[in-house]
Amino acid sequence: MDPEKLKDIEKKWQKRWKEAGIFEADVDRSKEKFFLAHAYPYPSGPTHHGHARAYLFDDAIARYKRMKGFNVLYPMGWHCTGNPAMIKAEKIHRGDRETIEKLKEAGVPEEEVVKLKDPYKYVRFFATESDLSYKSCLETVGCSIDWRREFMTIDDSYKKFIQWQYSRLKELGYVQQKEYPVVWCPVQEMPLGDNDVEDESQGAKVEEYVAYKFKIEVDGKEVLLPAATLRPETVYGVTNMFLNPELDYVVAGVDDERWLLSRGAYEKMKYQREDVSPIEEFSAEDIIGSYCKNPVTKRDVIILPADFVKGDSATGVVMSVPAHAPYDHIAIEELKKRKDVLKKYDIGEDELDFDYIGLIDLEGYGKYPAVEVVEEMGIKVLDEDKLKKATKEVYRKEFHKGTLREITAYPGKKVDEIKDKVKEDMLARGLAEIYYDTSKPVVCKCGAIGVIKLVDDQWFLKYSDRKWKDMSLDLLEGADVVPDKYRKELEYYLDEWMGDKPCARKKTLGTELPFDKDWMVEPLSDSTVYMAYYTVSKTINQENIEAERLDGSVFDYVFWGKGEPENCKVEKDILKEMREEFLYWYPIDMRIAGTEHLSNHLSFMIFHHAALFDESKWPRGITIHGMVLDEDGNKVSASKGNGYNMKEIAKGGSIDAMRLGMYAKSSPWDDIKFGKKEVDRTIENISSRFQKMLKYVMIEGAEEDTKDVLDRWILSKMQRHTKNTEDAMERLELMEAVNHAFYAVFNDVKDYINKKESPNRRVFKKVIKTWIRILAPFAPHLCEELWKKTGGDGFVSQAEWPEVDSDVIDQAAERGVELGNTVEGDIREIKDITGLEKPEQIRLVVSAEWKRKMKSAVEEGKDLSELMEKDMFRKQGKRAAHYFQELKGEHEREGTMDVEEELQALEEMKEWFEEMFQAEVVVEREEKSQEDKAGKARPGKPAIVLKN
RNA sequence: GCGGGGGUACCCAAGCGGCCGAAGGGGCAGCGUUGAGGGCGCUGUGCACGUAGGUGCUUCGUGAGUUCGAAUCUCACCCCCCGCACCA
DSSP, X not given: OOGGGGGHHHHHHHHHHHHHTTTOOOOOTTSOEEEEEEOOOOOOXXXXXXXXXXXXXXXXXHHHHHHTTOEEXXXXXXXXXXXXXXXXXXXXXXXXXXXXXXXHHTTOOHHHXXXXXXXXXXXXXXXXXXXXXXXXXXXXXXXXXXXXXXXXXXXXXXXXXXXXXXXXXXXXXXXEEEEEEEEEETTTTEEOOGGGBOGGGTTOOEEEEEEEEEEEEETTEEEEEEEEESOGGGGGGXXXXXXXXXXXXXXXXXXXXXXXXXXXXXXXXXXXXXXXXXXXXXXXXXXXXXXXXXXXXXXXXXXXXXXXXXXSSTTSOXXXXXXXXXXXXXXXXXXXXXXXXXXXXXXXXXXXXXXXXXXXXXXXXXXXXXHHHHHHTTOOSOOHHHHHHHXXXXXXXXXXXXXXXXXXXXXXXXXXXXXXXXXXXXXXXXXXXXEEEESSOOBBTTSOBOEEEEEEEXXXXXXXXXXXXXXXXXXXXXXXXXXXXXXXXXXXIIIIIOOOEEOEESSSBSOEETTEEEEEEOGGGGSSSHHXXXXXXXXXXXXXXXXXXXXXXXXXXXXXXXXXXXXXXXOHHHHHHHHHHHHHXXXXXXXXXXXXXXXXXXXXXXXXHHHHSOGXXXXXXXXXXXXXXXXXXXXXXTTTTOSOOHHHHHHHSOHHHHHHHHHHHSOTTSOEXXXXXXXXXXXXXXXXXXXXXXXXXTOOOBOXXXXXXXXXXXXXXXXXXXXXXXHHXXXXXHHHHHIIIIIIHXXXXXXXXHHSSSOBHHHHHHHXXXXXXHHTTXXXXXXXXXXXXXXXXXXXXXXXXXXXXXXGOOHHHHHHHHHHHHHHXXXXXXXXXXXXXXXXXXXXXXXXXXHHHHHHHHHTTOOHHHXXXXXXXXXXXXXXXXXXXXXXXXXXXXXXXXXXXXHHHHHHTHHHHHHXXXXXXXXXXGGGOOOGGGGGOBTTBOEEEEEO
């Protein structure tokens, strides 16, 4: 085959596979089934080689299992519900230049870009309808998928499936409604996840502040100063308040009270409470220097000016606890130096001379831990970064180790145990209110400032439910997790980390909640048991079953065997077929996803299966894949443009080479550094190996009646390679498998060909046919071609995996060739050291029988005097004693060859030595040798004599 | 902070108590082939010494320990990565 053609065979075989439909899987009760499903992709943009790697993991497994005789179901669908595509489409609609440029750069034709302003067109484009799509990617790399089962989560029929699930989950009590704070975009009116906000806003969390209502009278009317804190217990240590005179404040009506808030806080407050009424402007300057009353301690504290108080964080009213808050301490110290400011607000110096109030006992610290930490760290001025560190330090220690003092209502209690109780008590007594804010400012990708909205009728999945958790843990226990190191992490998520999860939102691409049409099922929550849908999607697609007919009773029957087929709107025999498919294929044997999905998709899958299906239908295996990084260690992604689209690869080079390169790089679950340059290099390198492989495969060889040591050796090694590949595949260690099936075989075949003048035709043919088959899961296109060229029947994709025959394993031959290699190395070394460049003769002296006897005797633990009683050894005299000492010193080496075996092996490899060193080679027995050095011969290590 | 995973020679990456100076791949070097380059084949690739296949020293993040013996086990320390949700 022309080297240039390597890439052409890929398309050819993909076409033939498709025509023959060999990856289409139907119920076949005569075969054991294997059902694997990868996380279906979310088509948010163009694909790249990072995606390819993830799916190639599945493909190798699917192909291997097929060859091992399993009926393999390997389907794919498209997760189109969600926001990213919607947001992108909107941006295109608005004409956002960056978005449009990026898409063009990624290869979307100009005239197409405009069309993508429709979110449905957008997802279709990247799911299936373009060269940049996931489907194109999967097809181009040769994934052996049953495409008849393909579906999109925005299909009406799939929505029916989701509605069935949620109706049933609600009936089971796992879906409930309650109040919940979410980060919210006031413009788009929807909750914001990390994907929806600008980069610098990512990671923002909802923080629950306790706002203590300090009291002050202004113009005869009471105004409350809601001082927001994350440490409610510190209210006992307040010495003063801080307001920022520069900041815009308002007084708002909240319930029947009047609250002082920064304008920002007021705007945000409206989303959290219904009873916030219009406002009047207020200048903080009016009350700075006055006193207000601590609602808990009833103590009057002074209000001080502070320019560090921010308008976009919390309430704009800050209570100061200098004994435990480094920031407050430094602020007071700083203020003491600002005579001008004090004068401006008419604050006497003595008014700042108050004692701090320590309220937490902390081992190793005095009354005021904050002051000590600040001193330790050498902080003298308002240095934000340093103070942040100091605050963290103090908080960590006090929270974990501190106990409250007598001045609080909770003397002796540990802070971490009492914190929530303090909050509850204060709220109950009406002294404080909850105020939510984001942990840092949030800017939505639409440009709006994010707020916290208190949704009062939020639908939840009750993942906190103990019984549900326990069932999920049972499921996990019965499932294989590969690699098992992730089991602990999953356990932790299921058992502890998972809490109630909002499962619906107001605006998204997706499915309406069946029992509350104002809500859409949140996109992660519609992707939990979709694997079950693959078992029926084939029938739904083929029979064109309209969505209206797929009501709950259909799925009740198909998945649960509940109810009567007669009552369904789908024909009875079709329904039975669906039921049959489900019963045959389910449960799923292997569910594959990335590490980033452990805490969501995979955990949800476990929860929902546990809730909806009985134990016999619970997933049997969870497998994790790693991701692809570029040379700088960044994730390969569409937005960075650091990945290859598969079409580019297919045009320029061999997909199979890329596949092998990816498999060989590291275990499937580890991340690999595989940037574009390295992809190029790898493809080039492996392609050239392919060319050599092609050459080897086509060697005819010669008809020979007997098998020499090399023949027996290569046959034996092929058994081992097959076995090793198989073992590795059973553990999903693709890297190891490829190392055996490709590199190790390659090296052995190369060796064999180098050492033999001409291969033994029958032996070589057998070797090649084995090789092609064990390589087929990894480089399927090439192997199909070779299979055909070497006269294989049908598709290698459907060929049987070679049976391992342990009778063919020939240890003597393996030892023989190994001996040959050692001798070769030794000869080389001797040549090097002695400078005898071109010896005319090489004598190989095989060690004497008695040495072998002595060796095994020593291994059995015999001592010298015992041995010397025997004639055989006594005859040797001193030599025997010396050798005995030597044997005692060396650690045992197993598998001693006997004299005849060693002689034969060396004789058989004589020609090869002669060829290699261009010298006459003589093999002889130690007993018969005239050479002085003959005595150096050891079992398995002949004496070597070079002669000029 | 919580939870999980890691640090192996120039690089990637296996190994997880003795067979480990440490698989495999890449890179690099030498030799051969070739019209040079490339490619291909062979060989080498911790250091030192050696005119006979050897010997000595040294190495698996750092330090200490267990053991006849440690890259592998224990402890402490340093460093790196991932997830922390309502978002795919």
